[in-house]
Amino acid sequence: MWSAYYRQIWQTVLAIPPGKVASYGQIADLAGLPGRARLVGKALGLSPEPLPWHRVLRSNLTLAFAAGTADALLQRSLLLEEGVIFQGQRVCAHYRWQPDLSELLFSLQY
DNA sequence: AAGTTGACCAAAT
Protein backbone atom coordinates (compact mmCIF):
# COMPACT_ATOMS: atom_id res chain seq x y z
CA MET A 1 0.00 0.00 0.00
CA TRP A 2 1.83 3.03 -1.33
CA SER A 3 1.46 6.73 -0.95
CA ALA A 4 -0.35 8.49 -3.79
CA TYR A 5 2.74 10.66 -4.14
CA TYR A 6 4.84 7.76 -5.29
CA ARG A 7 2.26 6.55 -7.79
CA GLN A 8 2.17 9.96 -9.43
CA ILE A 9 5.94 10.07 -9.58
CA TRP A 10 6.22 6.61 -11.09
CA GLN A 11 3.61 7.41 -13.70
CA THR A 12 5.46 10.54 -14.73
CA VAL A 13 8.78 8.71 -15.01
CA LEU A 14 7.14 6.13 -17.25
CA ALA A 15 6.15 8.97 -19.59
CA ILE A 16 9.75 9.92 -20.34
CA PRO A 17 10.46 8.80 -23.92
CA PRO A 18 13.48 6.58 -24.64
CA GLY A 19 16.52 8.61 -25.57
CA LYS A 20 15.39 11.55 -23.44
CA VAL A 21 16.23 12.59 -19.89
CA ALA A 22 14.44 14.59 -17.19
CA SER A 23 15.53 16.10 -13.89
CA TYR A 24 14.24 15.18 -10.45
CA GLY A 25 12.69 18.60 -10.02
CA GLN A 26 11.07 18.40 -13.43
CA ILE A 27 9.47 15.07 -12.56
CA ALA A 28 8.25 16.46 -9.26
CA ASP A 29 6.67 19.42 -11.01
CA LEU A 30 4.98 17.33 -13.69
CA ALA A 31 3.72 14.95 -11.02
CA GLY A 32 2.01 17.85 -9.28
CA LEU A 33 4.55 17.99 -6.44
CA PRO A 34 6.50 21.22 -6.99
CA GLY A 35 9.53 21.66 -4.77
CA ARG A 36 9.76 18.01 -3.84
CA ALA A 37 12.61 16.80 -6.00
CA ARG A 38 14.06 14.82 -3.12
CA LEU A 39 10.92 12.79 -2.87
CA VAL A 40 11.42 11.67 -6.46
CA GLY A 41 14.75 10.05 -5.68
CA LYS A 42 13.16 8.28 -2.77
CA ALA A 43 10.29 7.04 -4.90
CA LEU A 44 12.61 5.66 -7.57
CA GLY A 45 14.42 3.52 -5.04
CA LEU A 46 11.15 2.13 -3.73
CA SER A 47 9.57 1.30 -7.06
CA PRO A 48 7.89 -2.14 -6.96
CA GLU A 49 8.13 -2.60 -10.73
CA PRO A 50 10.72 -1.79 -13.41
CA LEU A 51 10.98 1.88 -14.25
CA PRO A 52 13.14 3.81 -16.75
CA TRP A 53 14.90 5.31 -13.73
CA HIS A 54 18.08 5.84 -15.75
CA ARG A 55 16.39 8.68 -17.63
CA VAL A 56 16.24 10.75 -14.43
CA LEU A 57 19.22 12.90 -13.49
CA ARG A 58 20.13 16.14 -11.76
CA SER A 59 19.05 19.49 -13.12
CA ASN A 60 22.65 20.19 -14.13
CA LEU A 61 22.55 17.08 -16.33
CA THR A 62 24.95 15.02 -14.22
CA LEU A 63 24.11 11.62 -12.78
CA ALA A 64 22.89 11.55 -9.20
CA PHE A 65 25.25 8.72 -8.28
CA ALA A 66 28.90 9.37 -7.60
CA ALA A 67 31.07 8.81 -10.65
CA GLY A 68 32.61 5.36 -10.76
CA THR A 69 30.03 3.60 -8.58
CA ALA A 70 28.25 0.56 -9.93
CA ASP A 71 24.96 2.44 -10.11
CA ALA A 72 26.50 5.29 -12.05
CA LEU A 73 28.17 2.96 -14.53
CA LEU A 74 24.93 1.08 -15.07
CA GLN A 75 22.92 4.24 -15.61
CA ARG A 76 25.49 5.54 -18.01
CA SER A 77 25.49 2.39 -20.12
CA LEU A 78 21.69 2.23 -20.18
CA LEU A 79 21.60 5.79 -21.51
CA LEU A 80 24.30 5.10 -24.07
CA GLU A 81 22.20 2.17 -25.32
CA GLU A 82 19.40 4.63 -26.00
CA GLY A 83 21.70 6.90 -27.95
CA VAL A 84 22.23 9.53 -25.27
CA ILE A 85 25.65 11.14 -25.65
CA PHE A 86 27.81 12.36 -22.77
CA GLN A 87 30.23 15.24 -22.69
CA GLY A 88 32.41 14.46 -19.73
CA GLN A 89 30.20 13.81 -16.72
CA ARG A 90 27.07 15.37 -18.15
CA VAL A 91 24.71 14.47 -20.95
CA CYS A 92 24.30 16.82 -23.89
CA ALA A 93 21.62 19.41 -23.19
CA HIS A 94 19.50 18.62 -26.24
CA TYR A 95 18.46 15.26 -24.79
CA ARG A 96 16.39 17.04 -22.19
CA TRP A 97 12.76 15.92 -22.30
CA GLN A 98 10.47 18.79 -23.17
CA PRO A 99 6.98 17.33 -23.05
CA ASP A 100 4.33 19.11 -25.07
CA LEU A 101 0.70 19.32 -24.01
CA SER A 102 -0.61 16.42 -26.08
CA GLU A 103 2.14 14.17 -24.81
CA LEU A 104 1.25 14.94 -21.22
CA LEU A 105 -2.45 14.45 -21.80
CA PHE A 106 -1.78 11.09 -23.41
CA SER A 107 0.23 9.94 -20.42
CA LEU A 108 -2.66 10.84 -18.13
CA GLN A 109 -5.17 8.62 -19.95
CA TYR A 110 -5.82 6.57 -16.80
C1' DA B 1 8.93 14.79 20.28
C1' DA B 2 13.16 16.53 18.22
C1' DG B 3 16.94 15.91 15.20
C1' DT B 4 18.94 13.96 10.98
C1' DT B 5 19.05 12.41 6.20
C1' DG B 6 18.62 12.43 1.29
C1' DA B 7 19.42 9.22 -6.34
C1' DC B 8 17.65 17.57 -5.14
C1' DC B 9 17.42 22.73 -6.65
C1' DA B 10 17.93 27.78 -7.73
C1' DA B 11 20.33 31.76 -6.87
C1' DA B 12 24.25 34.13 -5.49
C1' DT B 13 29.12 34.42 -5.52
Added chain:
DNA sequence: TATTTGGCCAACT
Protein backbone atom coordinates in the same frame (compact mmCIF):
# COMPACT_ATOMS: atom_id res chain seq x y z
C1' DT C 1 32.41 26.46 -14.58
C1' DA C 2 32.59 25.37 -9.47
C1' DT C 3 31.29 26.04 -4.70
C1' DT C 4 28.31 27.78 -1.10
C1' DT C 5 23.89 28.69 0.97
C1' DG C 6 19.35 28.18 2.24
C1' DG C 7 15.27 25.87 1.12
C1' DC C 8 12.48 21.75 0.69
C1' DC C 9 9.72 17.77 3.23
C1' DA C 10 8.67 12.70 3.89
C1' DA C 11 11.02 9.08 6.40
C1' DC C 12 13.87 7.66 9.67
C1' DT C 13 16.47 7.62 13.95
